[in-house]
Amino acid sequence: MKRALLKQCRDTLIQVRTLKHNELDPSVTAELDVVIAKMTLLLETGGEDVETDRVLIERALAVIGRVAVSLDWLRRVIHEFLE
Numbered sequence: 001m002k003r004a005l006l007k008q009c010r011d012t013l014i015q016v017r018t019l020k021h022n023e024l025d026p027s028v029t030a031e032l033d034v035v036i037a038k039m040t041l042l043l044e045t046g047g048e049d050v051e052t053d054r055v056l057i058e059r060a061l062a063v064i065g066r067v068a069v070s071l072d073w074l075r076r077v078i079h080e081f082l083e
């Protein structure tokens with residue numbers, strides 16, 4: 001993976017964590033922290049082409065899915081409550 005793309009992915013996850021931390025389950029926030037830390041380590045130790053392992057990619061996709069489910073669930077609850 002190109003370093004710039006990995007950095008962009010990591011920075012996006014940091015923004016999601018920062019902007020949505022009050023809306024996310026603590027376990028989702030913790031998993032985001034782990035994925036962000038691993039991406040940061042790869043950025044600090046890798047060159048222009050960073051070797052990412054399948055586990056990290058799967059964890060990143062899983063946590064993105066958990067964020068999406070958490071926010072959709074919250075949106076539906078608020079929608080039902082306000083109607």
